[in-house]
Amino acid sequence: MIRASGTAGFQGQPAPVASSRLTHAVAASLAVAALSLCLIVALTVLSTKATMAMGLPV
Numbered sequence: 001m002i003r004a005s006g007t008a009g010f011q012g013q014p015a016p017v018a019s020s021r022l023t024h025a026v027a028a029s030l031a032v033a034a035l036s037l038c039l040i041v042a043l044t045v046l047s048t049k050a051t052m053a054m055g056l057p058v
Helices: 020-054
Strands: none
């Protein structure tokens, strides 16, 4: 069986799957999520260090 050229694979022109506005909105939401995750990790590390510095009550 012979496959016709250009019918499969990545040879054709790419078709846009989303508008640029949607792409920018997704990129912005991912940036905000990454920033908030970094903030949460930083606060967790700082609070852990503060807790360890206080020591345990006896």
